[in-house]
Amino acid sequence: MSDPMSTVEGVQWLRTDGREGDIVLSSRVRLARNIAGLPFLTRATIDDRRHVMRLVRKHSRAAEIGEAMEWFDLESASRSEREILVERHLISRQHAKGDEPRALTVSMPEEQLAVMVNEEDHLRIQLIRSGLALTDAWDQINRFDDQLESRVGYAFHPRMGYLTACPTNVGTGVRVSVMLHLPGLKLTGEIDKARRAAKAMSLAVRGFYGEGSEAAGDLYQISNQTTLGKSEEQILEEFERSIIPDVIRFERQARETLLDRRRPMLEDRVQRALGALLYARLLNADEAMQLLSQVRLGVLLGVIEGVDLRTIAELQLLTQPAHLQRVVGETLDQAQRRRARADFVPPRPGG
């Protein structure tokens, strides 16, 4: 496997100039697709899986998306290489762990388009962009999807829609999700109310690293749960025009409340977070995420100066275990990583 993952510079979703970028880190559209005429993965043989991989490799490369598609055969990838891909949000943990023929193909260097091959469905296609950009993401993924469909043919039922391994994906097979930074709601204690409201609307709320991950760094991924019975346009419209703007408004209000009424507490929290990042000699990944989150809030509210948002975004990724080891060029155990992570965050002023 080549190593195009040694840098994070090109990654589109790490940009900080996206729409509503002070709150929305990234927008993602994901499609679940299966190739017509081949068995679903629950019944697929090793040969069927390899067949899927050959088809996808060939035809995804041919699709015109404006960027080169890099291919990663996950069977032959090392554990650390697979972990890097998880940390970059290019594959799921499940896809990293499997031991059957499976792959990832991803557009380089921006990593906007990624296709997991032989995960739960033959194809899990995702398009991820910085800021609130679901419509753009949808347009881009739709073009790729159409081109690929015209080449390989998808399992489709006239009344049900696209057929998928899990019934929750049947229909449009679309999942949209938005990664939000909600430190204001966390500090004002309103985050649980927001979570309950989201669940009441059948939305899933997860952390930075998907299902089961805690919301480290006050990062919340909100996504739709079902795709049946709604058109892609309805799902997208609802997200981009109503649900996400509501959350953004709540978070903005929370931040204003903090500035207006609890400024001393706010300043204390964010400055202490900066101090801890600069002075800690041991840091675990979750704490680093949390401190970076608070520093990010401080920068956005003008309480911290001299730190830029891009640096924070990159550190949130580069302080993850696999990236950290890539950065220092060594395999490290957990204790060594805590040390290396503390060394890696910006050196203290004058130090």
Add this chain to the structure above:
Amino acid sequence: MSDPMSTVEGVQWLRTDGREGDIVLSSRVRLARNIAGLPFLTRATIDDRRHVMRLVRKHSRAAEIGEAMEWFDLESASRSEREILVERHLISRQHAKGDEPRALTVSMPEEQLAVMVNEEDHLRIQLIRSGLALTDAWDQINRFDDQLESRVGYAFHPRMGYLTACPTNVGTGVRVSVMLHLPGLKLTGEIDKARRAAKAMSLAVRGFYGEGSEAAGDLYQISNQTTLGKSEEQILEEFERSIIPDVIRFERQARETLLDRRRPMLEDRVQRALGALLYARLLNADEAMQLLSQVRLGVLLGVIEGVDLRTIAELQLLTQPAHLQRVVGETLDQAQRRRARADFVPPRPGG
């Protein structure tokens, strides 16, 4: 009341060059005395109390101790003035709170000798010095005590010794105590073992501010509990040659263990403490004590550079509520103090 308490520069026990000064902050000898022929305080009238005060004021001034004796009438002192005296370890909380005629006289500017008048006994005489210096303290307080006794006459029983309000003080009336900084034993988790050993030896272990106060800042005051049946020399000898050297040895071992085997954890703790002191925007008194304690350990073990021990010692006193308000020259509520305290600790590098 004049304000000789606006500075801490002269205070002898804040010096950092005392014997075993890396662990022993200060040594204190205290005598409980009552004037012969006057009723004990439980039965004393207001006039009796005033009589005690006149006698002590007159004769303590006449005693030759090499420093001027300053007189503080606590009835007329403001609450903040009394709090200042408590924070400087010159009077007890009980003495600060009383509402009957009572006073303090203290040698200035070093504040080594202090006499509480009409606390629990007519006289509570203390001598406090930096480092491990019980013998010196004993010699000094003894000279003063002899001179005062020759002038006012003490209640004394040929077989029982000096008579005191509380039976635990009858006999020599001597209490010796040593203020120790034990962050090593705290970090290695051995402090509770040390506390239990001290209690088994009938020693009292208290915090920086005496009975009932938690050991903020890893500062432990060890003192004898009973004075009956032992001579002053025995009590002193036991403390200075055996008990305290044992504790010092344990603490040194703990610090060496931290340096040798847990250096990353040690560095992390003390550097984070420094970071928090520099970056916090709100600080309560206990946290300030704790952070200063850890920074002190870091300085002593060579893990932190550029901070001097004297600054730390002064900050431990000046960040106390009454001193802090004296420093900023304003009466502040608790929230305002947290802000002012964070402002007061050294400004961040380059800030």
